[in-house]
Amino acid sequence: MNKSSFISLNAIVNRIVSVLFGLDYRLTLEEIEDLDIEAADETTAVQCKYYEKTEYNHSVIAKPIRLMLKDFIERNRNNSKKVSYKVYGYYKSGQEKLILPINLDFLKSKFLTYEKNKIEHRYHGVLVATDDELVQFISILDVDINAYEYDHQLGLIREKLIEIFGCDSFEAENYYYNNALNEIKKLSVESNVSNRKVSKSEFLIKIDNKQIVFNKWFLKLKGRTEYFKKLRSQFFSSLNTEAFDRFFLIEVNIEKYSRADLIELILIISNKYSKVTRRMPEKFCPFIFISKIDEREILEVKKIMKSSGKRCIDGYEFQGDKFSTNLMLEPISSENPIYFKFLNNSEDLETMLEACSNI
DSSP states (O other), rough: OHHHHHHHHHHHHHHHHHTTTTSSOOOESSSSEEEEOOOOOEEEEEEEEEEEEEEHHHHHHHHHHHHHHHHHHHHHHHHHEEEEEEEEEEEEEEEGGGSSOOOOHIIIIIIIIIEETEEEEEEHTTOOOOOOHHHHHHTTEEOOOOOOHHHHHHHHHHHHHHHHHHOHHHHHIIIIIIHHHHHHHHTOOSSGGGGGGEEEEHHHHOOOOOOOOOHHHHHHHHOOOHHHHHHHHHSSSOOOSSSOOOOOEEEEGGGOOOOOHHHHHHHHHHHHHHHHTTTTOOOOOOOOEESOHHHHHHHHHHHHHHTEEEEEEEOOOSSOOOOOOOHSSSOSSSSSOOOOEOOSSHEEEEEEHHHHOOO
């Protein structure tokens, strides 16, 4: 996905989020256009374009308009359900070239007539479209080439998400927004159009997940330094001295795996979120689950942790024993310091999460 495609995807997110307060909306990715918004009595097909370095010219949106006209003519002649059409775009400059409202002559000359291989083509002639049909089409065509630039769009989306989920700005941008991007990407690649449909309520449920999702283009646009600085400020700036059960789930990139880096990360987490000194009335330490590395490597990591003086437990008294939540929840004291608790597999993680939620 190139940068312009990603920002156009952001424009689709913007259109989706902008209708989430409406009732009974159903959304379809890439059926008639990029996004179809279906209400009880009306469907709007939206084409999103983002050209941050391009001057607006009529030719840039002419082809989408021709395809919309073709869809309109086919529906009109087959007595199919009527659809409204919207072209939504951002351009660096040149917006003054488009004079609204569009009239019949302007539609024909600027959008439907074009040259290819030095031959003039009149698309309305190809479709055998009457003037009455073209006038009807104009009445349901909305062209907006003054869409907001990316950062402003992101700000609007963030405000909507804060209102919808009652979250803060960080959560809106790094949880719900990225979840929305990934959900739309998943929907858009489905080959069956019925699988590219989602209702308002379904979409909100799918993105309602407070888990950091790293989108590589979002990361690139925001800047790695700025992005990770925000994450560090949000999660690692304070000493977090309250006695909560904290679970850290670390997914290892096998191709770039470094044992030294992993151990450094675990030690940082332990230093920040383990409190076992005599001065602390309530002593606690974090749970750590590491995925994508095998048991032998996890064993080596545990050995190094033990040799560093940082005692850890994993819920097993001996090899072949069953996982025990009681062992994992044994009291921590200055005489019995535990700096972190390893979860060896996803089953132990789920069991421990359930046990902690029932305390």
